[in-house]
Amino acid sequence: MKKLIILFLPFLLLTACVDSLDDYNVDTKRPSTAPPVTLFSNALKGLADTLTSPNVNVNNYRLYVQQWTTTTYLDEPRYNVTARIIPESFWRGLYKGVISDLNESRRLINADPLLSQATKDVQLAQIEIVEVLTWAALVNTFGNLPYSEAMNPENPLPKYDDAKTVYDAILARLDAALPKLESKGTPFGAGDLLYKGNIPQWVKFGNSLKLKLAMIIADSDEAKAKKMVSEAAPKVFTGNADKAAFPYISTPPNYNVVAQNLNSLYTSRQDFIPAATIVTPMNELNDPRRPFFFTTIGGKYVGGQYGFLNTYSAFSHISDKIIDPAFEGLLLDYSEVEFLLAEAVERGFITGSAAEHYNKAVTASITYWGGSAAEAAAYLAQPKVAYATAEGNWKQKIGFQKWFALYNRGWESWVEWRRLDFPKLSPPSGGNVPAGLAIPVRMIYPIVEQTLNGTNRKAAADAIGGDLATTKLWWDKF
Amino acid sequence: MKSLLLAFAFAVLLCHTNTFAQSREITGKVMAAADSSWLPGVSVRIAGSQSGTLTNENGEFKIQARQGQTLVFSFVGFLNQSVKVPASGDINVKLDQDELSLNEVVITAGGLTAQRRELGSQSTTLKSQELTQGRPTSVASSLAGRVPGLLVMGVSSGVNPAFRLVLRGNRSLTGNNQALVIIDNMISTNDILANMNPEDIDDIQVLNGAGAAALYGSDASNGALIVTTKKGKSGKTEIRVAHSAIVEKVAFLPQLQSGFGSGTTPDDVPTYTPYENQQFGPAFDGSMVNIGKPLQDGSIQNVPYSARNSREDFWETGLTNQTDLSISSGDEKGTYYLSAQYTNQHSTVPLEVFKRYSVRANSSRHIYKNLTASFNTNFVATRSDVSNATATAYQNLLMSPSQVDVTQYKDWKNNPFANPNGYFNEYFTNPYFTLANNRGISRYDYFQGNLELKWHPIRPLTVTYRTGITTKNYSGKTHTGKFTYSDYTKSISGSSKTDTPGSVADFSAFTNQLVNDFIAEFKTNFFPSLSFSSAIGTTFRENSNKNIFVSATGLVVNDLYNIGNSLSNPIAIEQNFRTRQIGVYGEARLGFKEFIYLHVTGRNDWRSILSKSNRSFFYPSADISFIATDAIPALAQSDFLQTLKLRGGYSKVGQVNLGNIFNLGAYSLSSTFSQASGYPYSSGAGFTLDNNLVAADIKPEMTIGEEAGFDFELVPLAISGGLTFYKTNTVNQTISVIVSSATGYQTLTTNVGEVVNNGLESYFNITPIKTSNGFEVSLAANYTFNRNKVISLSKQSDQMTLSSDGNTARIIAKVGSPFPLLQTTRYTRDPENRIIVDPITGYPSTNGTFHDVGITNPPHILGLTGTIKFRKLKLNLLFEYRNGHYIYNAISTGYDFSGAGISTAWYNRDRFVIPNSSYKNADGQYVANTNITTRSGGADFWTDATRNRGIGENYANSAGFWKLREASLRYDLPASLLGKTRFMHGITLSVQGRNLFIWVPKSNLYTDPEYSQNGVESNAVGFTNLAQTPPARYFGGTISFTF
DSSP states (O other): OHHHHHHHHHHHHHHHHHHGGGGGGOOSSSOSSOOHHHHHHHHHHHHHHHHHOOOTTTOOHHHHTTSEEESSOOTTTTTOOSSSOHHHHHHHHHIIIIIHHHHHHHHHHHHOTTSOHHHHHHHHHHHHHHHHHHHHHHHHHHSSEEOTTOSOTTOSSOOEEOHHHHHHHHHHHHHHHHHHTTSOSOOOOTTOTTTTTOHHHHHHHHHHHHHHHHHHTTTTOHHHHHHHHHHHGGGSOOSGGGOEEEOOOSSTTOSOHHHHHHOTTTOOOOOEEEBHHHHHHHHHTTOTTHHHHBOOBTTBOOOBOTTSOOOGGGSOOBOTTTTOTTOOEEEEOHHHHHHHHHHHHHHTSSOSOHHHHHHHHHHHHHHHHTOOHHHHHHHHHSTTTSTTTSSSSHHHHHHHHHHHHTTTOHHHHHHHHHHHOOSOOOOOOSTTOOTTOOOOSSOOOOTHHHHHSHHHHHHHHHHHTOSOTTOOOTTOOO | OHHHHHHHHHHHHHHHHHHSOOEEEEEEEEEETTTOOBOTTOEEEETTSSOEEEOOTTSEEEEEEETTOEEEEEOTTBOOEEEEOOSSSOEEEEEOBOOOGGGOEEEOGGGOEEEGGGOOSOEEEEEHHHHHTTOOSSGGGGGTTTSTTEEEEEOOOSSSOOEEEEESSOOOSSSOOBOEEEETTEEOOHHHHHHSOGGGEEEEEEEOSHHHHGGGGGGOTTOEEEEEEOOOBTTBOEEEEEEEEEEEEEOOOOOBOOSBOSBOOOSSSOOOOTTOOSBOSOBOOOOEEEESOOOTTSOOEEEESSOOOHHHHTSOOEEEEEEEEEEEEEOSSEEEEEEEEEEEEEOSSTTOEEEEEEEEEEEEEEEETTEEEEEEEEEEEEEEEEETTHHHHHHHHHTSOTTSOGGGGSOTTTOTTTSTTTOSOSSSOOHHHHHHHEEEEEEEEEEEEEEEEEEOSSTTEEEEEEEEEEEEEEEEEEEEOOBOOOHHHHHHSOTTSOOBOOEEEEEEEEEEEEEEEEEEEEEEEEETTEEEEEEEEEEEEEEEEEEEEEEEESBSSTTOOOTTSBSSOOEEEEEEEEEEEEEEEEEEEEEETTTEEEEEEEEEEEETTSOGGGOEEEEEEEEEEEEHHHHOHHHHTOSSEEEEEEEEEEEEEEEOOOSOTTTTTTTTTSOOEEEOTTOSBTTBOOEEEOSEEEOTTOOOEEEEEEEEEEEEEESGGGOEEEEEEEEEEEESOEEEEEOOGGGSOSEEEEEOOEEEEEEEEEEEEEEEEEOTTSEEEEEEEEEEEEEEEEEEOOSSOSEEEEEEETTTEEEEEEBTSOSSEEEEEOOOBOTTSOEEBOTTTOOBOOOOOEEEEEESSOSEEEEEEEEEEETTEEEEEEEEEEESOEEEEOOHIIIIITTOBGGGGTTTTSOOOOTTEEEEOTTSOEEEOSSOOOSOSSHHHHTOIIIIITOGGGGEEEOOEEEEEEEEEEEEOOHHHHTTOTTOOEEEEEEEEEEEEEEOOTTOOSOOTTOOTTTTTOSOOOEEOTTSOOOEEEEEEEEEEEO
């Protein structure tokens, strides 16, 4: 009998071991939780990279608003969005590259029993503001998209939500987050690459964002826009120093994505030059920002013909300032805010002088780029620039100057162009250009979604009136 | 009870003594006739009576018997022997091995044993002599062509090539398909098998199907190679010393053009460029031309403008020296086997050196009544010094026009024309310099050891405890030397000659496996006609792996390869993994009248890498074996049919397919974070969630296998053979499915998809000639057919890419197609399958879409062995044939961009009409093209991606081949010649060759289709590139002394 017990001892021991196997599947040498701030930092970089990138695979909006054009490859300036995986890169860059990390950061903060509620509140508010900005970028690019069922790997087939519903939801989230910024907790500090934990700056940033996002729906939901604009207006940016800018650095690979794609230090490609569409009117107005935007060729600023082959050496190039590896990536700036305030006055959302805000906006832009206040004043004194005498209605005046001010911020400029419908841009035509090109007013869904989440994508496409680059978003009334 | 029995027996004995002659105590010893080793456990029985005994551990027995009675000695695996009891004296018996293969005892899964008649599944036993007669450095190479169902692929070249071993096709899409390697009952690895001393192996038992290996549970799905190493024999001491010298020469060179020297364009009037790498220059005319640019002192090389052979002469004659020593001995109490081997190999690649040291000690001893302790230990150290830029060097060689004799440039340090500064080629460096300046040295130390205690407390019961360690410690260093071009060189050359900053990387790692096994075996006969054996066991295994890698670029001091010798921040990586596995298993085998056997096994595994709820899995198997010739009297009496066995089996086993061989799948379930690229950012850290998420409920891939077959032996001509049909369905394939990034991840690893394999395995042996004067000819053949098909993949996609070469070729899994499937781009063709050319330029084009070419795993494998023996002389030949599969050579830069490839000269560099082409006429009809020539027959055509190099079908060909795998001639010196040297028992001389010849279809211009650029582990076979140097043949001689 004793022998028998000895025989079965190993089996008994095994049963005990089986239960301890859990301990063996914990990686003790690699983080299975990361400090939340590190995820926040990385999300900021992901956001800045996607919105700043001039890479033809990701972000071609500088082309769509004809600030730039290409030398060799004509697919993108002629609005081909299927030759490359452009929609997918942008979609993935924001969903996976930003929202996923923000989400995880939020989860880790909520799960941390040692953080005070006040600290949780302020850090979650920082996360929330960046996330709202990111969702806005997605929804204003694609329209309906996965929102309520997104970010859940258990559900590989998230349904697409109505764009307006998503937009209202993120505006509500922004409203909820703003007061929490002032909860006196400890914000993200050094890992907050925008403001290094400076909460008053975050308050201004949050409200400026609110102003901007509310104005986008001014044509479609005027009451809501008016309410939010008037709430935000007193707390927005008051100078160039307030800007939300991502600080690229010159250590590889952290240099500005523009440098990565254009600077001869890092690439031999010579794909992009300024388009005549923007260079010509700037020349006419003697715009003091030109030396900061473009290089000269034979002492002059010469843009290439948009949508046609151009010889790189025959035209101005993108300025050294912009292709500098450490040039910052703007997410939101003061000039933009002043333009919005001018518009708010015109729309009757707030009181004040539209011209005053317009002048401040143009001046802020010129001084931001490196021009002097005197140059700005001289520029504004020109009848074609001065608010009172510039051509067209307020939409045209603001839209036109905003187009200059949003130079190098193609995606933002594209949103404003769709919203204000100025400047008037025409697709390339003539020559060997295929007939019937139209400037995209929406980005199509990633092609892979057709296979990965086909039914939901199809339902969304039907709901918005077709998954086309010509389908206008809900706020794009004109 | 016992005492009662004794008393009764005593009484019986007593009453017999009166009536018969006096019985006496007879003692004696039993040994094996073959090798004179003592045999323990032999049954000694008095014929016609119930009394009997067993020999003890020293082969000794004692029995009471009378003169004239007959003692019957019987032992499993040996023929019975009867001996009459003599009047006086001991009885010493030599038992002969039972040559009837059905009675052969073989090792089965878990270290258990069974007679071959009991096995219900296909297995093959390879004996030491077969494995070593070709004197392979790696035993894996000598498995090719010998085992039905086994595919052996030598995937790499150079020193210590690696072998991929796959039984019965590929079951898993992304996981391991290689056979499980068991060495002395311990789970081991493919690389230990490849690096162990082949002379140490006693036999290898190949268990083709999962059924036979089912006792290994979650490691069993790929079949198993069960290696048993040599043991000493009691009562016999043998010392063996042997030495082999093996020469290695390139056997198959790619076909290169030899008509045109260096130059590029214009195409129709090619001009000679002395420093050009491309070979689109004028035709050779024998005139004297300069090569390269002048050196700083004005000197320049002047050579005849005609083809040289240097691209063949670049490959050196390699030499392997291998020295063996082994000692085996034993007495009544124990045995031991000691061996040592030293191998030193220089391959065909200049500067490549490989050394291997192996030491083994195996021993066994009876330490207590009924208790045996044994151990096996093996230490193998390999040292290699190879280039880590062999592919680049090979490409640089192909970039050397034929008029240049590259072999002149070995001494790049002293020869100014060989130095990178003065090297003739403006765009590609001297291949000798590439090899010398980019080195990788590595050291691998393998240790495998186990100890085993075997206890027989009561007769039917055996209890075994086994514990062992398998460990690999390895480290290495790679470096690229710093090279700064002279100002003069820079001034006369463009950006093509840029300084090399130099770099160094250093790594060290270990893998460690601990195993504890406990097995209780119970064997008895319930009734004389009903045998029963069973075993239950537990196994416990822990694996831990770690590596550290550091690297730095930009060396400060030249030729000093230390991480500290750099101005940049070193990159450092550390990885750690640990897993555990626990298994409980049992088997039972029921035999009726020794002609029908039913065998069932079951195993439950718990794996730490799976989630708690999915961790536990049960793997059953059952098989049946029926010996028709023993069951049916009519067959038993046939003097034509000696044996006929029918068999069949079913099994369900799994494989956890997570991670890879190094990370073991540990921690895959928890989504971890990685330091995002570019961090630390300023000073802050940045982390990002992994792109892939492993579904928490991930389960093992399950392989359900069925097989049926028969084995037969005929009396005439010693014919034997067998046939097995099998089918496996592998479900729950673990693959990474691309998901919408709206989920927060890019891929989700989940269980979807199914692969089915079916095929047949057959073998046939015959000895057509056997004469009394010792002349014997025997032939053996085995043929394997495998067909597999992907039944399903994920919902989202019906295909999945495993490997791709740019946009030109890819290896994929596709629903409804065999796996792995090669697809390439091809020329745009008209409905009649003619290549459409442009009516003006005559150029073809491609629309870039992929087309199926075919499977990359051979459906047909045939192995043929011929043996001719004449007394002490033995000649052995082994051929292997494979066909039905395809390969893609990712070498278009080396062959066609360079202009070195023979296809670039097929049309003599003239404009030509694309064969079987058509063009669209004005009516939109495709008409045969007979007169529109290509606008260029030179560089503009052959180097262009859209016309030639980007068309994958140009580089895909049949991977079929015939190979003379092995030839050996062996002569054992007759004893008479050894003369009076009493201490020496034998001298054997042999000559042998491996991979002597390869025959490939005409379409294969490039290389050995056995190669795979993706290495041993990857299922994506079917791509080669220039990292695989031209295949070599090996031949040499061996002398061996036995004392």
